[in-house]
Structures are given as structure tokens and as C-alpha cells.
Amino acid sequence: MALHELSPTVPVSDGQAEAPLEELMMIGRDLLLQGQVFVDSMFRTWNLYQIFIAVALFAVAHILRATLGPRIRTWMGSRENWPKWRMRILVVVHQRLRPIFFVALIWAVVFYMREATWPSRSYLLGVIGTLALAWLLIVFATRLIKSPTLRKFVRYGAWTWATLQILGLLEVAERLLDSIGFSIGEIRFSLLLLIQGLVILGVLITLARFLTKTTSNRIRSNEDISPSMQVLIVKGVQIAFYGAAFFLGVRALGIDLTGLAVLSGAIGVGLGFGLQKVVSNLVSGVIILLDKSIKPGDVISLGETFGWINSLGARYVSVVTRDGREYLIPNEDLITGQVVNWSHSNDFVRLDIEFGTAYHDNPHEVRRIAIEAAQSVDRVLSNRPTVCHIVGFGDSSVDYLLRFWISDPTGGLTNIRGHVYLALWDAFKAQGISIPFPQREVKLLDEGDKFDH
Incomplete structure (x- = not known):
């Protein structure tokens, strides 16, 4: 028998609704009557026995946790090859051993007493x-939520x-929460609606996050899809799932979105003027993903910045x-500026080195x-020709240009030039x-030479 059946309930009239204050007073009297009946029932003999049994079982569960917990922890430490x-x-199970033991013990006692x-x-x-079983299952289920704040809520x-x-008090609690609120036109806002909205949106967003993560991992593991298309598909999946979660959550609360169309349009116009750069970066990001001009892993140069693409975001790259520095470059700069992509169509990069030798050295041997x-x-490729050309006769040396190819620009350009130098x-010293x-010669003239000149 449910708790609310132990006391008479106050019916709610189907006619005109009572004033909020009168309804709150009626709900309060209803809860007070049920509370009095519940407290009185606790002092009955068999109810006191049951409370004592529950406390004793909790103590036994605590002893089992203290005794078996360290042993289970040691056994877990020896499982080195198990998946994460x-x-x-x-x-998670080890952290909840006490309630697990308590639930197992109390239900064993309940089944035995129902038979005996x-x-x-x-x-x-x-x-x-x-109650203990429901609380335990809720703890395990909410472990799937990554956000600590959302998980606690x-x-x-x-x-x-x-x-x-x-306890059978859900209907009374709903009446109490629904009585606290206000109405705007045909829409009523209450504390019950707020709580329902937060819970529904929290569950849907958690589900959307789980589906997004699972789908994204499968997309990233597919080698047939290019990296830029993987990023584009992942962004589309995120927008689709989170948008659907918000839409379904609002519809589940019974809120009509058509009335917000005009207001959202006006807000959109205002945001369009104030967030031009943000929108431009978002559109530029979509263009970058579609035309595949850059992708994660590419080596690029933009101004004085040289590095490789770590990730493509909605607003920046x-x-x-x-x-080791990480630069967040707006997508608009990559669209409007001149970008050198060292690995756009392939990873082959040609590098030039300039040097000079003395005039008495044979240029054929030098080359x-x-x-x-x-x-x-x-790192210098042998399957692509390395060439050396004379580019001029300088004041002190014969000038040469050495050209060679590499296929791993992510390994750096300055260091490979240093290795070649x-x-x-070493080769010139050995030969x-x-x-x-x-070099400059300074000739000192005496006094007679000065006048002669």
C-alpha cells in the first residue's frame, strides 16, 4: 500500500481553479495529514522491528565493505591486461560496494520474510x-554523463x-510545483515545467553527446573518408543531434515554437550585424571543409607562422x-590571405641552399x-634529382644553388637545411x-706618396 493511501486526500475541483494561495494551503494540509499518518505508523511494533532490521543490515554491509573492499582492490590491481x-x-562498482551489499542483503531478507x-x-x-535499489541504479546510469554539474543535477x-x-507522493508534489508559477498569454510557466524541462533537456543532451561521440569515432576510423570530410561530417552530426535534442525537449514540454518565429527573426537580424566576423568565420570554415584546401596534418605557412594543422574548428584553425606554440588562426584569414600549403596535393617539398667556393676550386668537382x-x-630523397647550379661570380666566391627534395615537411625545414650544410x-673539408x-686590403701611404697622388 502506497504512502499516500494511508490518509484521505483532498479532491481537486474540476470547475474553476482555486487561487494559488488556496491551492497551496490545500496541498500543505494534504501533505501534513499524510506525514502524521506516516509518523504514527512508524511506532507500530512490526514497523520498529523492520527499521531495526534495516539498520542492522546496513551495519553488516558496512562491515563487508571494510573487509572485502581492500581484497577486491588488490585483485583489481592484478588485472593488467583488461580493457579500460x-x-x-x-x-565504479568498488566505489559503491556498501550500497550493493545493502541492497543484496535487504532483498534477501524481504524474500525470506514474505515466505515465512x-x-x-x-x-x-x-x-x-x-528506494535503495532505485538510488543505486540511478548512480550507475548517471555515470554515463561526462559533465559533473549535469551529472549531479x-x-x-x-x-x-x-x-x-x-512513496506515492508524486502526484501531490506535481500539484505543489505546478501551483508555483505564472502565465504569459496561453503559455503557463511553473516550477514543475522548469524542472521537467531541465531534466528532459539534460537527458536528451546526454544522449545526443553519446551518439555524437560514437558516430564521430566511427567516422574518424574510416580511412576511405578524407580528413577534411571527416571534420565536416562530424560537425554536421553534432549540429543535427544537439539541434534535435533541443527541439524534442522543447516540444516535449508542450511549448509552441511558432510564436517565437517573429522574435527569433528580429534577434537574428540584430545578431547578424553584431556578429559579422563570427558568421564570416563559420562560413569560411564550411568552405574550407568543402573545397579541401587544407586538412588536419597539412603543413602550412601564413605570414611568419609555419606549422602543421592540428584541428579544424568551426571558428578557427x-x-x-x-x-610547440599553438596558433588559433581565424578561418576568414585562411580564405582571404595567401596561404602556402606545403602538403596540399602531395608531401614533396623542394628546398634551396646557397653557398660559395673559391675561384681556384674546380666548379665541376664542386657540383x-x-x-x-x-x-x-x-631525409633527402634519392628518387628525385638533387641538382647544383652556378648562379653567379661574386666578389669573393663562385656562387652556387643546391636544390634537393624531401617528403616529410612536418619534420621541419630549418633542421634539414642545417644537416645539408x-x-x-664535411665533404668540402675532406676534398x-x-x-x-x-677580404679587404688596407694600404698605408707615406707623406711623399700622398702628394704624388
């Missing part, structure tokens, strides 16, 4: 066991709802440089030695080829 998801489940004695003598234990809300439902030295560096230095530097 299984270990996470074990950790009258059902009324185990009724209160059944209510306590149902949904958990406490579900606990409250389950408690009222099991994350570029990580060789020194051969320079090409061999460059090809001896690991070192290879040239006796000198690298000249500018």
Missing part, C-alpha cells in the same frame, strides 16, 4: 529496499522523482609550430661533391675545397 572500459566498471510470515511484516523493508532529480514515486653530400642526408662542410669570405 572493464576496469572503469570495476572502479505475513507480507505486511516486511512491507517497510520492501519500501526501503526499493540529473542524479539528484532522478533520486527525488524515484523517492516520490515509490589550430596550427602547431615547431617550438659533384655538393650533390653527393646532400644525398647522404637521411653540415654535410657540405680540400675552401669556402671564402670577403
